[in-house]
Amino acid sequence: MVARVQLPATAKPGELIEVRITIQHPMETGFRFELGGRPIPKNVINSLLVRYNGTQIFRAEMGSGIAANPYLQFHTVAKQSGEIEVAWIDDNGERGVEKAAIAVTSG
Amino acid sequence: MLKRARRRFFSFLAGVAALPLLAARAASGQPVDPFADLVRKTTGGATVKPGRVTVDTPRLADNGHSVPLSVSVDSPMTAADHVRSITLLSQRNPRPLMATFHLDPAAGRAHVATRVRLNGSQRVLAIAQLSDGSFWSGEAEVEVTESACLDAT
Numbered sequence: 001m002v003a004r005v006q007l008p009a010t011a012k013p014g015e016l017i018e019v020r021i022t023i024q025h026p027m028e029t030g031f032r033f034e035l036g037g038r039p040i041p042k043n044v045i046n047s048l049l050v051r052y053n054g055t056q057i058f059r060a061e062m063g064s065g066i067a068a069n070p071y072l073q074f075h076t077v078a079k080q081s082g083e084i085e086v087a088w089i090d091d092n093g094e095r096g097v098e099k100a101a102i103a104v105t106s107g
Numbered sequence: 108m109l110k111r112a113r114r115r116f117f118s119f120l121a122g123v124a125a126l127p128l129l130a131a132r133a134a135s136g137q138p139v140d141p142f143a144d145l146v147r148k149t150t151g152g153a154t155v156k157p158g159r160v161t162v163d164t165p166r167l168a169d170n171g172h173s174v175p176l177s178v179s180v181d182s183p184m185t186a187a188d189h190v191r192s193i194t195l196l197s198q199r200n201p202r203p204l205m206a207t208f209h210l211d212p213a214a215g216r217a218h219v220a221t222r223v224r225l226n227g228s229q230r231v232l233a234i235a236q237l238s239d240g241s242f243w244s245g246e247a248e249v250e251v252t253e254s255a256c257l258d259a260t
Contacts, residue, residue: 016215029224031201057211065197065205065224067173073220077213 005086005100011078013104019050019058021072021086023096029064043091045070053082078104142196145203146234149194150242155234160193160245162233170253171227177220178233180243184210190217191236198229212238225251 003023011017023045030042042064050058057076076084081104087097146155159181168174180190189212195205208219217235225231232246 027224029201052213055213057213059209061207061209063202063204063206065195065200065202067222067224071220071222073177074208074210075214075216075218076211077215079213 003086003096003098005084005098007084007100007102010103010105013078013080013106015078016075017078017102018073018075019084021048021050021098022069023086023088023098024069025090027062027064027066027068027070031064041091045088045090048072048086048088050074051085051087052076053080057084078102080104142198142203142232145196146232146244149196149204149234150236153240153242155242155244157244159243160233160235162231162245162247164231164247164249166248167250168225168252171225171251173222174225174249174251175220176223176231176247177218178235178245179219180217180235180237182217182235182237184212184215184217186212187238189214189238191238193217193219194234194236195221195223196232196234197223197225198232200224200226225249227251 006020008017025045026043027045028040028043030039032040034040044064044066045062048060048062049056058074060072062070081102083099083101085097085099087095089095161179163177164174178193180193182188182190184190190210192210193208197203197205205223206221210217228250230246230248232244234242234244236242
């Protein structure tokens with residue numbers, strides 16, 4: 001699975017930063033059918049966790065109401081340099097992890 | 108024999124006469140709102156106050172496959188007073204519970220944006236649970252010209 005986590009490259013301590021996540025995933029609803037008429041089983045990313053240097057900062061429980069290739073955007077406060085790690089799991093039990101680094105300097 | 112037949116005929120007539128009455132009662136009786144039921148389920152029966160939550164979507168979406176939606180909650184986001192979670196509910200989707208986002212006091216700002224699937228024009232509801240346990244809600248009306256739950260193949 002391909003995913004992208006976007007952050008500002010640098011931030012000042014205490015600055016509000018925007019985290020944007022996109023994951024390539026069909027988010028299959030379970031309501032669609034193959035050409036042969038067989039139903040396509042539901043498969044969505046049901047749980048997503050975001051950690052900032054190991055501490056959880058955001059968690060999402062998603063259903064089929066979230067569009068394919070889910071996009072999430074939220075905020076957090078820059079504390080220290082390090083990385084933001086996004087981990088997720090779908091209905092098939094497939095896991096994925098993506099990271100992005102941020103440098104926090106008071107310059 | 109004849110008497111019984113007549114009696115049966117009259118009871119049948121009475122039954123037919125009562126049919127529209129029954130139908131009228133079903134239509135005008137207790138309004139059953141499945142959406143309210145779902146809201147009750149997500150909040151565990153607690154009352155939801157309207158306000159403090161703003162749902163931002165385009166007023167008109169060409170199709171329901173991917174509708175940008177953002178939710179912001181009026182909250183200082185401090186350890187003492189912050190938004191715990193935001194739940195997105197759809198009125199017309201086959202699975203009305205679209206997502207739940209759990210925020211952290213460290214988020215600094217109670218704002219989440221995503222893209223949702225919508226099965227037709229409807230009201231989208233966002234319910235926020237604050238750290239004091241209270242629930243607040245906001246909603247947006249979206250007009251969807253092509254719904255998401257049709258099979259495109």
